[in-house]
Amino acid sequence: MIARTPSDQAVARHGWAEALLTTLAGLLAMGVVAALGLWAAGATDLPDGAFPRVVAATVVTAVGGSVELSGDAGGIAGTDAGLTVLPLSVALTGALVIAAGFVRPLRHRAVAGTGELAGWAGRIAVLWLLGVLALALAARQTFQIDLGEESLGDLGDLFGIRPEVGFTTDVPVTLLFGLLWLAGVLALALLVSRTPLPPRLLRFEEWVRPAAYAMVALLLAYVVLGVVIGLVVAATRGHAAETFAVILLGLPNLVWLALTIGLGATWNGRVEGPFGLPMPHLLDQVLRVPDIAELNLGTLSDHDGRVWWLLVADAVLLLAAAFLMAARSPARIRPWQHALQMAVALALTVLMVCLVCRISAHYGLSVLGIGDLGGGLAGDLFLRPRLWSALGLALVWGLVTGFLGALLARALGRRRGEVPGRP
Known part of the structure; x- marks a missing residue:
């Protein structure tokens, strides 16, 4: 028994x-x-x-x-x-x-x-x-x-x-x-x-779990950073209620969008009518144009040069995520293998962000053809990514940071030993 x-x-x-x-x-x-x-x-x-x-x-x-x-x-x-x-x-x-x-x-x-x-x-x-x-x-x-x-x-x-x-x-x-x-x-x-995990899935553990853990840590790090920035803005610049509304409803929409923009990705969008984006005024200003606007580091920097800090934040946090992934992986996995893992994991993460951060809203009314579904009662808002270029950039960033993170983990002696067998 x-x-x-x-x-x-x-x-x-x-x-x-x-x-x-x-x-x-x-x-x-x-x-x-x-x-x-x-x-x-x-x-x-x-x-x-x-x-x-x-x-x-x-x-x-x-x-x-x-x-x-x-x-x-x-x-x-x-x-x-x-x-x-x-x-x-x-x-x-x-x-x-x-x-x-x-x-x-x-x-x-x-x-x-x-x-x-x-x-x-x-x-x-x-x-x-x-x-x-x-x-x-x-x-x-x-x-x-x-x-x-x-x-x-x-x-x-x-x-x-x-x-x-x-x-x-x-x-x-x-x-x-x-x-x-x-x-x-x-x-x-x-x-x-x-x-x-069930015994049949144990062979995938050393390849999938470190990458999944690193990507979740990366996304949560951006959320925590966004909360800190939001609280500072609410305390120093007023409009506390609006800031807390953004934090409690759509903060990941903002910070994960910033993650992709920092990689160099481009989003297309437009804001028309009474609608407004739950975003800083800078983004609303860029998107409120007659034609479809491009949202990327270049267009944002034309209005505020500080957006280039997104590039720095991405480099630091992605390297930290790659280091974390390597530190949780068996020591026998080589740096080029870590680079491939990081590239695939980051591409899947960016794909998820591009799918869940899309925005589309419109409303209009006409009476006897007057108003043309417009006037002060109409509005149109959308934001969507250029998906394939975003995924390509994610692969490149993943390869570079994954390789560097593995070398850093090896130099600091932070690599794990072999995964112990389980009954």
């Missing part, structure tokens, strides 16, 4: 109650961050008690859910609306809380079976889908639009037009992407932590 260790028995007791606690903690943390960010942005002034529903919609979009805008202005009017944006501060908070809850009962294990990991993840997934479903059903609201005192307002009064705009969720799409989001969080948690 094989005796079970205390840690094995502790893990075996983790069931639906622990999965429920992990799920609720993640959703609650996301809801609190979203509510505080929206409060700082002034969303508590929304009519008809819409604030809780807007919070629910923010959490839904943070996990990749689909929130659809809709408009109704009657038979003689037209509306057009759309919104695509991920509040990454909310998403990151939920990811960290759920990942910690997922790996906590496994951290003292010597080995974990595939069935055990699948069962533990499956319980969390079932409860997570129920929570996301409840949020998706609650995230719907309709608002009336004031046409103002000018000609559009007079026409609205004459014909009894009360244009409305609202939002709702595509529940099946939200559940699908919410499940994919959770799967990505749990998989990354296994890779980054020291949680034991």
Whole structure:
């Protein structure tokens, strides 16, 4: 008879109650961050008690859910609306809380079976889908639009037009992407932590885990640096509420965008109408042009030469990440192999940033053809990367910093020995 260790028995007791606690903690943390960010942005002034529903919609979009805008202005009017944006501060908070809850009962294990990991993840997934479903059903609201005192307002009064705009969720799409989001969080948690992997996956451990750990550390380092800068700005330059709204809703959107720009990548975008970007005034100034604007080190430096510090920050932090990756890898892995690992890992990281940091928003209204879906009620905003050039630059940066980081780790004697065998 094989005796079970205390840690094995502790893990075996983790069931639906622990999965429920992990799920609720993640959703609650996301809801609190979203509510505080929206409060700082002034969303508590929304009519008809819409604030809780807007919070629910923010959490839904943070996990990749689909929130659809809709408009109704009657038979003689037209509306057009759309919104695509991920509040990454909310998403990151939920990811960290759920990942910690997922790996906590496994951290003292010597080995974990595939069935055990699948069962533990499956319980969390079932409860997570129920929570996301409840949020998706609650995230719907309709608002009336004031046409103002000018000609559009007079026409609205004459014909009894009360244009409305609202939002709702595509529940099946939200559940699908919410499940994919959770799967990505749990998989990354296994890779980054020291949680034991199933025996079949052990051969990938020494190649994948150090790179995954280094990339997560790199992204979190940018977030921490952004929080420090944001707090300094809030304390010294005023507009504290707006600054905290950006920190609590979209800080990773900013700092991870800065990471790619520091690599030399270019983003295309435009800001038109009443819309504004949750970004420093410098970015809004560059993008608020009649035609499509380019956002890169060159265009930003035309307005503020300090943006070249992004290049310095990237060089230092990427070299630190490469050193960290080499320090956590077996000593027998050669520098050129580290360079290839770093290049692939950084390219995948930049690909993720380019996918989640895209922004697209537009709204317009016309009455009897007047307004051309425009006037003071229309706006258009988008920001998207030049993907292939960004990935190419990431590969080059990864090769160089990966090689240098491996040499530095070897010179300082920070390389690990062989990975010990596991039963």
